[in-house]
Amino acid sequence: MNVLAEVRAELLSHLQIEDRLIGASIVYLPLGALEFHGPHLPVGLDGLTSHGVCVAAAQASGGIVLPTMYQGTGGEHSEYPWTLMMPSGQAVAENLMATLRRLDDLGVETAVVLSGHFADEQRAMLRGIASDWLKDRSNSMRVITRSLADCDVSPVAPDHAGVFESLLLAAIHPDLVDVGKLPALAQNPSIDPEGSKFGSHRHNTGHALWGVFGPDPRELDLSQAPELFSVLVKWISGLAATE
Numbered sequence: 001m002n003v004l005a006e007v008r009a010e011l012l013s014h015l016q017i018e019d020r021l022i023g024a025s026i027v028y029l030p031l032g033a034l035e036f037h038g039p040h041l042p043v044g045l046d047g048l049t050s051h052g053v054c055v056a057a058a059q060a061s062g063g064i065v066l067p068t069m070y071q072g073t074g075g076e077h078s079e080y081p082w083t084l085m086m087p088s089g090q091a092v093a094e095n096l097m098a099t100l101r102r103l104d105d106l107g108v109e110t111a112v113v114l115s116g117h118f119a120d121e122q123r124a125m126l127r128g129i130a131s132d133w134l135k136d137r138s139n140s141m142r143v144i145t146r147s148l149a150d151c152d153v154s155p156v157a158p159d160h161a162g163v164f165e166s167l168l169l170a171a172i173h174p175d176l177v178d179v180g181k182l183p184a185l186a187q188n189p190s191i192d193p194e195g196s197k198f199g200s201h202r203h204n205t206g207h208a209l210w211g212v213f214g215p216d217p218r219e220l221d222l223s224q225a226p227e228l229f230s231v232l233v234k235w236i237s238g239l240a241a242t243e
Contacts, residue, residue, distance in 0.1 A: 007058035009066050017064055024062025025109035026240045028054035029099065031092075033072020033117035036080035037161040038212050039181040043082050045161075045169055046072065049148060050116035052172030053229070057237035063110075071095065074121025076203070077160070080211055089125030096129055104141040111143050112240045118147035118158060144239050151235045156228050159214020162197070164228070166217040171229035174222075183208045185218040 009017060009027075021027075032047025042048065047068040054065045073086040086092055096113060103111050113129070115122055126145035133143045148168070149158035156164045170177045188208040193201055198213045209216060 004059045007055055007064050009064045012064065020062065020064050021108065024241075025107070026058070026061070026063030027103055027108050027111050028058055028063060028065045028236075028240070029096070029111060029113045030054045030065065030068040031072070031096075031113055031115040031117065032068055032070050033075075033122075034070055034082065034084040035072065035075070035117065036077050036083045036211055037165065038210070038217075040177065040179045040217060041161055041166060041169060042176050044070065045165055045176075046116035048116070048173060048176070049165065049168045050114045052168075053148070053232050053236060054112070054114055056229070056233040057112075057240065060233060061237040061241055063240065066099070069095065069099075072115070072117035072122055073119070073125060075117070075119030075160075076213075077211060089121055089128070092122075093125050093129055097132070100129075100133065100141070100143055101139075104139055108141055110240055111141055112236065113143070113145040114236055115145075115147040118149035123147050123149070146236065146239065148232060151232055153235060154228065154231055156224065157214070159197075159212075161212040162214025162217050163220060164214060166220055167222070167225045167228050168232070170220075170222055171225040174225075179217050179220055182218055185216070190216050 030050040032050055034043050035046060037045045047070050051068045058065050071086055071092045073089045073092055077083045078085045100111055115126060130143055130145040133139055156167060158164050166177055190209050197215055202209055202213055
């Protein structure tokens with residue numbers, strides 16, 4: 001039986017970490033937010049998906065994965081139940097930059113920040129980090145910042161608590177996805193003006209898919225989950241390995 005290598009930094013000694021980085025000097029930093037994702041998904045989905053993709057990438061291509069940083073900013077769910085969002089990206093960026101500088105001091109060659117939260121503000125913050133890092137000529141480490149919505153070869157379009165996020169989490173933690181907790185489809189169809197699955201009407205608490213932005217997850221085809229996960233893992237590990 002093949003046993004996948006342990007890549008989670010918090011479970012490794014410093015010697016084990018150094019051994020893994022000899023083969024591939026890559027450190028993944030999963031980023032997420034604690035955010036409402038409907039009754040069928042956990043509030044920690046963003047961090048769970050980014051962490052799961054990072055772990056699989058490190059197991060496939062080398063490197064280690066730091067513990068998930070549950071910090072996010074932006075989006076339209078800041079006032080939803082149990083969404084804990086930072087008011088701006090400044091504090092998140094400062095935290096990430098401090099971690100990146102320490103990794104640079106430790107001699108890491110490549111750091112990959114991957115966010116499962118992909119509100120416009122979060123993505124702009126990530127782009128700013130990459131730009132600021134590149135401008136500082138004293139840095140020697142290569143830094144890659146991406147969100148899961150940045151994959152241009154994904155077989156499923158990104159969404160919020162819809163088919164994309166439900167499928168991706170199902171590939172990693174199938175026990176945490178329960179679309180049966182949503183209102184029954186037959187009695188509660190999704191009424192979307194002009195067919196818009198991302199319209200502001202989804203903020204109406206009386207809507208069958210309140211807070212869900214994207215295709216109806218009640219029509220989920222779980223057979224698509226492995227392919228989506230595989231594509232995202234191959235994409236981010238490929239970016240990490242590119243010279």
